Amino acid sequence: MEDASTPLLALVGVGKSFRNGIEALARIDLAVAEGAFLSILGPSGCGKSTLLRIIAGLTPATAGRVAWQAGDLKGRIGFVFQEPTLMPWANIRDNVFLPLRLQGKSRREEAPRIDAMLAALGLAGFERVYPRELSGGMRMRVSIARALVTEPRLLLMDEPFAALDEITRFKLNEDLLDLWRQHRCTIVFVTHSVFESVFLSDRIVIMTPRPGRIVSEVAIDLPYPRRGDLRTDPAYVERCGEVSRRLARATA
């Protein structure tokens, strides 16, 4: 279904070489369909984070280009880092308000939107709390709320749950899928977990390092909404096996 629609963005021959001569990415061609949940799966050091930063415009590509379907999405891109990356001096409400503040929006007018976002991520009642008073999982929720508050068309996530315990990670995976379906945005999700990528995405691309390139692609045809009980479903386990085998072959 996603393959048939027009892509939101397309990477055309994107490459990245660092000044020290290391080639991080080589000739990446990748189209991301509007509304897709795409995971980029690969071992650490394969350039998947660099790829994400190139899409966000935070790092320039040294070859190729990023083609956007409808002009560029300036201000309509959300980014979630591996660390929550919150401002420690600001309370939760001010942290979530940050992107709107930078876009010149007024705090009073945006209050309902911020409240709704905090509620959607289970952060109601924590408005005046400071980041250090929260657990890692809750901090990551704040980070996701901050990324979604601008109603982005594209959400880029760089191993956001890698540092969390598995119980928290499972819960956040399910909540993220709910948010994705409510907000109807496109998500590009970088991870090194096979199980996470299969659970979340409708499409997975597998990358290998030195230089980083896409070696394999898998469509995950499991129906949404996906719930926690999917994790024990034979269909899910079978897909995980398939992706694991491809990953093993690619990195062998």
Place this chain on the structure above:
Amino acid sequence: MSAGWGERLHRIAAPLAVGLLMLAGWEAMVRINSIPPYILPGPLLVAETLWRDGPSLLVSLTVTLRISLAALAAAVILGGALAILFAQSRLLEISLFPYAVILQVTPIVSIAPLIIIWVNDTFLSLLVCAWIVAFFPIVANTTLGLNSADRNLVALFRLYGASRWQVLRHLRLPSALPYFLAGVRISGGLALIGAVVAEFVAGTGGASTGLASRILEAGYRLEIPRLFAALLLLSLTGIAIFAALSWLSRRLLAHWHESALPSEE
């Protein structure tokens, strides 16, 4: 809670006990060896002198304190402004920073006479000397702080198209606050030292005599108990400045910075 009180009691009682023991030893040594007061006065005599000369010494202290606080204020304003300027342009930082270092490493005693000759007004010349000593920690620390903003937060600000001013106002300045306050705490003590050194160089002359000139004067006249009393007053002032700035720092950083958090139970 009771454990907290116990620790707090220890933190006050332990150094106090050491202090009292040392003072008692000092007094005993002076008495047993019958050391004359113009060589070394006992602490009781110093306390007595402080009590007697207190009012006149306090007048001198206000002169020194005014110089110190004015120098600290100038260091905060000019040091902070210079650091912000540095943060705007790497070229500016590279060009000017070495001169700030030169100013810092030049012994104030050696340039104070020149400054006192060049600047006509006594108060102003002493202020300039104290300022030179005090401003470097603020410049150096604040510059470091402004450049220590979380790289991912910087990226996030760029992603949302933040202006230079927004990055400074909402990211670099808050990130620099703990560093700036650490600099101010060091500068507070240095401003007092700078003021005292400058007064020493300026000598006892001049209508407005600060505490340092009283120390010099007492030394010349061999009024050693008064010298000790003035010295004691100076130390207490330095401690008070440090304590006040530490309190301010903790107040401003409460909620978020590691340095202001209570220790783990």
